[in-house]
Amino acid sequence: MKGDIGVIGLAVMGQNLILNMNDHGYKVVAHNRTAEKVDEFLQGPAKGTNIVGAYSLQELVDKLESPRKIMLMVRAGDVVDSFIDKLVPLLDKGDIIIDGGNTNFPDTNRRVAALKEKGIHFIGSGVSGGEEGARFGPSIMPGGSPEAWPFVKPIFQAISAKTENDEPCCDWVGNDGAGHFVKMVHNGIEYGDMQLITEAYQFMKDGLGMTHDEMQSVFIEWNKTELNSYLVEITSDILGYKDTDGEPLVEKILDTAGQKGTGKWTGINALDMGIPLTLITESVFARCLSSLKDQRVEAEALFGKKESIVEGDKQVWIEALRQALLASKIISYAQGFMLMREASNENGWDLNYGNVALMWRGGCIIRSAFLSNIRDAYDIDPELSFLGSDSYFKGILENSMSAWRKVAAKSMEVGIPMPSMTSALTFLDGYTTARLPANLLQAQRDYFGAHTYERVDKPKGEFFHTNWTGKGGDVSSTTYNS
Ligand code: 6PG
Numbered sequence: 001m002k003g004d005i006g007v008i009g010l011a012v013m014g015q016n017l018i019l020n021m022n023d024h025g026y027k028v029v030a031h032n033r034t035a036e037k038v039d040e041f042l043q044g045p046a047k048g049t050n051i052v053g054a055y056s057l058q059e060l061v062d063k064l065e066s067p068r069k070i071m072l073m074v075r076a077g078d079v080v081d082s083f084i085d086k087l088v089p090l091l092d093k094g095d096i097i098i099d100g101g102n103t104n105f106p107d108t109n110r111r112v113a114a115l116k117e118k119g120i121h122f123i124g125s126g127v128s129g130g131e132e133g134a135r136f137g138p139s140i141m142p143g144g145s146p147e148a149w150p151f152v153k154p155i156f157q158a159i160s161a162k163t164e165n166d167e168p169c170c171d172w173v174g175n176d177g178a179g180h181f182v183k184m185v186h187n188g189i190e191y192g193d194m195q196l197i198t199e200a201y202q203f204m205k206d207g208l209g210m211t212h213d214e215m216q217s218v219f220i221e222w223n224k225t226e227l228n229s230y231l232v233e234i235t236s237d238i239l240g241y242k243d244t245d246g247e248p249l250v251e252k253i254l255d256t257a258g259q260k261g262t263g264k265w266t267g268i269n270a271l272d273m274g275i276p277l278t279l280i281t282e283s284v285f286a287r288c289l290s291s292l293k294d295q296r297v298e299a300e301a302l303f304g305k306k307e308s309i310v311e312g313d314k315q316v317w318i319e320a321l322r323q324a325l326l327a328s329k330i331i332s333y334a335q336g337f338m339l340m341r342e343a344s345n346e347n348g349w350d351l352n353y354g355n356v357a358l359m360w361r362g363g364c365i366i367r368s369a370f371l372s373n374i375r376d377a378y379d380i381d382p383e384l385s386f387l388g389s390d391s392y393f394k395g396i397l398e399n400s401m402s403a404w405r406k407v408a409a410k411s412m413e414v415g416i417p418m419p420s421m422t423s424a425l426t427f428l429d430g431y432t433t434a435r436l437p438a439n440l441l442q443a444q445r446d447y448f449g450a451h452t453y454e455r456v457d458k459p460k461g462e463f464f465h466t467n468w469t470g471k472g473g474d475v476s477s478t479t480y481n482s
Contacts, residue, residue, distance in 0.1 A: 002065040003029035003052060005155055007073055008083060010037045013127065014073030015045060016134035017100070017159070022049045024158040029053070031060045057083075061090045067121075067151055071098040076107075084111065093119030096148040100127045104265055105177030105184060112144045112176050121148035126183020128364035129161065137161035139364035140170035141186070141356075143179025143349075161363025163372075169362040174349035181269075181343055182356055185336050188266030188280040190365050191259075192332040192420060193231050195283035199418040200325050201235070203407070207310035207416050208317055212248040216240040222322055226396070227329070229368030257287035266339070273346065275339045278427045279332040282419040308414040317410075320403035324421055327400035331424035333374060334387035341385065354378035388428065397428065443468075450476045 007018050010032040018028045018041075030046070031054040032038050038053040054060035061068060068091060072083055080099050087097060097120060099108065108124030115122040126141035127134065140160045142152065149172045160170035173179040204210045204218065219236035223229070243249040263284040270277030289296075310317060337353055344351035357375035360366055377390035384390060388397050408425050411418040430436060445451035450472065452463040465476035 001027065003027045003063050004065060004069070005029070006031060006054065006060045006064050006068065006070040008032070008057075008060070008070065009073035010041050011073065012131050013100070013134045015041055016131055017071070017073060017127070017138075018051055019045060019049070020135055020137070020159045021155060022046075022051050024155075026155055026158075027052070029060055029063045031055070031057065057086055057090055061087070066092065066095070068092070068095040069098065069152060069155070070096070071100050073100050076101040076103040080107070080111075084115070088115070088118055088120060091120055094121065096121045096123065096145075096151060098123040098125055098142070098148075098152065099180075100125050102126075102183065102187070102260065102262055103177075103180050104261075105180040108144065108177030108180045116145065121145035123148050123152060124177055124180040125156075126179055126186060128183065128186055128360075128366075130365065133161065133363050133365075137169070137363050139186075139359050139362065139367070141173050141179045141182045141359055142170070143173040143175065143177060143182070146172070146175060161367075163358065163361045167358060167361075169359050169364070171352075171355045171359060173356070173359075174344070174351055176347065176349070178344075178347070178349040178351065181349075182340065182351070182359075184262050184265050184269070185340055186360060186364060186366060187262035188277070188284075188339075189332060189336045190231075191263035191266075191283040191287070192280045192336075193229070193329065193366055195286050195420045196279075196325050196328050196332070197231060197235050199411075199416075199421050200321050201239075203310070203321055203411065203416055203418065204318070206308050207410070207414060208314050209309070210314070212239050212250070218318055222325075225322065226326055226370060226373075227322065227368075229370065230365060231368075254293070255290055256293050257290045259284070259287050263287070266336075269343070270335075270339050273339065273342045275335070275342050276427060276430075277335045277339055278423045279328065279335055279420050282423045286417075286419050305415065308416045310410055310414055310416075317407075320407050323400035323403040324407040327397050327404045327428075328421045328424035329370065330388055330393050330397060331427055332420070333370075334393075335427070337374075337387055338385070352378075352382070353384070354382065386431070388431075446476075452476045452479050 004026040005021060006029040007014055008031045010030060018030050021028045028051050030038060030041060030051055035055050038055060042053045054063055072080055074080060074083060084097060103124055112122045123142050123144040127138050129138035137160055140156050142156060156170045157168040160168045162168055173182050204215050216236050216239040219232055219239060223232045223236060238250055241249045243252055267277060267281040267284050340351055354375045357371045357378060361371045373392055377384055377387060387393055404425055408422045442453040446453050446465055447468045450465050452465045454460055454462060455464055463479050467474055
């Protein structure tokens with residue numbers, strides 16, 4: 001009997017996905033560039049299973065049922081192209097290549113188009129949930145050649161995480177790089193969620209002077225509220241984790257954040273599309289700032305930074321912080337969905353936002369109870385332009401407003417950096433202001449560069465230029481927006 005699917009790449013994600021597929025009754029053919037890795041896997045974790053090895057790409061191709069489905073679980077970038085180039089001459093028309101890595105979606109757009117010309121179907125799929133997710137149920141976000149989906153669907157939906165109603169956290173996202181785009185936004189939101197949690201932690205630790213055990217209890221309690229999520233849950237575990245000397249391990253970790261690029265791509269894409277994705281972008285910059293450790297140490301001494309003590313009733317502050325975190329999180333997701341909406345319109349992807357929320361409901365790093373509410377919001381209005389306008393989320397934003405402002409103001413007053421929580425509030429203030437000062441900005445542009453402006457008392461699309469100083473000419477510059 002031939003194999004149902006081949007997987008190339010036996011690093012941790014690849015191995016776990018293969019074992020997961022095997023558990024669900026699929027016969028998987030495993031290949032790795034280094035042959036010893038195949039043997040190690042077959043004699044180790046795959047021992048006693050139906051998994052078979054392939055020591056060359058030809059052997060892999062020969063061992064697979066048609067149309068062949070070959071999933072690449074390799075490092076994003078050139079390695080993917082190199083495997084595609086080697087595989088294509090060995091494949092038949094109608095065969096399917098799947099890239100399950102964290103690929104930047106323009107690469108997937110390109111690969112789908114290039115392989116289509118050769119009659120090969122290509123799927124670019126986000127896979128989230130880390131090691132454990134891959135093994136026992138990840139969130140899977142596939143997009144690319146729609147013709148390939150019916151062949152891959154049973155396998156992917158079988159191995160994916162399931163919601164409490166047993167719905168698979170995997171569905172077809174859309175054409176081209178839509179799957180990898182949605183995974184990129186997932187990761188951007190992940191950056192935002194993580195940053196917000198760390199801001200709450202710093203407020204509690206430095207502002208309220210709380211111990212790690214106290215903070216752990218707070219996160220345990222928060223996890224029983226609307227904030228219920230994987231990231232809040234692991235944060236409570238981390239805060240309670242003691243090093244060998246009995247001290248909290250977290251305080252021994254160097255405060256410089258790493259990043260592999262998906263948050264940065266999300267921010268770059270938002271700038272390209274003109275979407276005010278402020279919270280995620282601030283979260284990426286917060287990681288960048290954290291990496292300037294030596295400069296920060298010097299600057300703290302140079303500016304003689306004082307302790308940032310927050311006075312007042314601790315319990316009242318903790319509840320205010322919870323509300324500020326929840327409200328900021330709503331803004332982060334609202335911005336992320338705005339970005340997806342713009343990309344969907346621009347690329348003709350026809351994204352189903354309720355389905356995206358469902359795919360993120362389980363298995364992935366940002367999984368949370370909150371995503372069910374997002375799904376409900378898009379069920380009510382599939383074209384909702386701002387998540388915060390949905391009655392459930394609007395209610396939370398309104399109820400949290402006063403606490404959120406207090407936390408933001410206090411952080412500014414005492415000097416606790418909370419870029420994501422405060423930028424979320426600033427965004428909402430801007431978004432809910434019918435008249436912003438951009439009129440003055442337009443006047444400035446016209447003053448120094450004759451860039452023209454539209455008038456509130458004239459139809460939109462009519463442009464005016466004023467000779468502000470009496471010295472300039474009446475010639476305006478060409479009007480265009482990037
Ligand atoms: C996931 C994660 C994962 C990502 C890590 C690290 O969905 O399972 O998003 O894909 O690689 O979270 O990302 P950074 O190194 O950029 O923090």
